[in-house]
């Protein structure tokens with residue numbers, strides 16, 4: 001077998017399997033990439049909500065990253081749920097030590113059911129300790145509003161927010177439009193110079209659990225294989241729309257998407 005590219009996820013476990021580390025690893029696998037992981041927290045979670053959270057110590061998160069990257073250097077790394085500022089600091093330190101490039105930050109703050117996955121005090125740490133070394137940040141609209149400190153109501157606001165976040169040193173900003181109120185959704189990527197926009201129709205479904213995780217995991221897998229940011233963005237966008245369209249109809253709440261989407265590798 002030809003050696004596969006490696007992608008690492010640093011995130012929380014979703015016991016229900018639709019979001020978090022499980023969505024990331026399934027998506028990495030489906031995109032032909034070998035997935036490794038470091039857990040920041042374990043949630044007791046299903047499609048109906050988060051029933052409990054157990055957070056790892058920053059030292060143990062650092063240990064996982066260190067031993068994995070010493071042995072299995074990642075071609076791209078993504079972060080999801082980071083829980084608190086001490087974990088963010090530990091992650092930042094380890095990634096700098098290992099000179100991890102192609103870092104994708106999905107600034108997970110709240111689960112779809114409303115449970116908090118990041119402490120408020122950690123926002124500043126995310127902005128100052130992870131953004132300067134990141135290749136791409138992928139906020140949804142409520143996350144972007146918190147990071148920027150302004151409301152975002154339309155595509156013009158999304159562009160302003162993207163420019164603001166770019167100032168922190170991240171190479172590309174992807175704004176996900178899943179939370180827009182319109183019938184028509186816009187996702188966009190800002191590379192510091194140009195905006196790349198994708199408009200698509202909202203799919204009327206309850207099966208949107210883990211859409212953000214799945215999208216950013218696909219983006220990370222494409223970067224790991226050597227794609228540029230814009231190409232990776234378009235592939236991830238296609239992947240998530242197909243995954244929502246063909247969701248397996250599981251669970252009594254907001255069900256997972258289809259991680260078996262087949263797109264050319």
Ligand SMILES: Nc1ncnc2c1ncn2[C@@H]1O[C@H](COP(=O)(O)OP(=O)(O)OP(=O)(O)O)[C@@H](O)[C@H]1O
Pocket residue numbers: 019110111112139140141176177178179185186187201202203204205208209210211212213214215237240241244
């Ligand atoms: N109902 C929908 N129809 C079509 N596309 C959608 C829908 N919901 C989300 N998307 C797409 O899914 C991707 C993820 O966006 P979204 O804003 O939902 O992420 P998120 O809120 O971080 O997800 P989560 O918190 O569940 O992981 C984007 O490309 C967005 O356009």
Ligand SMILES: Cc1ncc(CO)c(N)n1
Pocket residue numbers: 011012013014019020021043045080081108110111112117209210211212213
């Ligand atoms: C562990 C975890 N990470 C991220 C999300 C966001 O979808 C979630 N619901 N659970």
